[in-house]
Amino acid sequence: MSIKKILPVLVLGTALFSCKEGSKIKDTAKLEAAAPKLELIAEVQGLAHCESVVFDADRNVLYVSVQGEKEPNDGSIAKVSLEGQILEANFVQGLNDPKGIALYKDKLYVSDITELVEADLNTGKILQKYPGKDAEFLNDVAVDNEGNVYVSDMATSSIYKLDANGKFESCITSDDLEDPNGLLIDGNTLYIAAWGKRSADNANSNPKGRLLKLDIPSKKITPITVEPVGNLDGLQTYNDSTFLVSDWSTGSLYKISKDGTVTPFFSAERSVGDILYLPSKQLLGLPMNTQNKMLLYRVKDN
């Protein structure tokens, strides 16, 4: 997509944000100057209702969660090259609706509705399935340096943890998690891209979520953005001070700094999911759920 096509969206984004007191956003002139150039590298077709993409540095490949349709066991993890070639469509097979993926040593962890699945990265074989106690709609997965696995549950507004004994249950449940979706871990801090708390008595309510942080030892939840931003899904590191976050419902990607400044970054289409950004390669991966494809871009900062 050309810069010309992106600019109107940036201007609109500025207008929307600037009327909200408390939100910090750069002015339009600076936005235009700061707009990145995105060069489309590949359009990877045939990934039915894909949700998430991660990078395996040891093997220099991408893994994409492919939910398939609503048939039992029609979900998989596809192995894809950095150039966008599908190397193995069913690297891990027999899943239902797999979503968030995280890697730790030679294992891949993927959430699958109400359970966490552990697979062998060398063979693709499923090693273990951990049913989540009272889990309803598990989403993203993050692993810390010690191998502790955390999973968001949007439906119960919880963060689940897999402990060393294989017990998989909620370690915190709170409305203040705003129906958590995307996760990113840094030491004892779990960053959370929230979908927005849906009220039980109004299924048609259209909430938006904030970028949050959870101090894992104290379980203290702190909003990073003052205002809700969108139905946040993907959450990646952009640089030392900034995240890259996707809004599923509008297709907008935002840069959000650790002090809460929100800057429009790119306008993709609705249903952009759990994105990947590799700063070292300036590679951006966008799983497009309803379009059944993944887009790969090279990002060129001005």
Ligand SMILES: [Ca+2]
């Ligand atoms: Ca499925």
Ligand SMILES: [Ca+2]
């Ligand atoms: Ca997600």
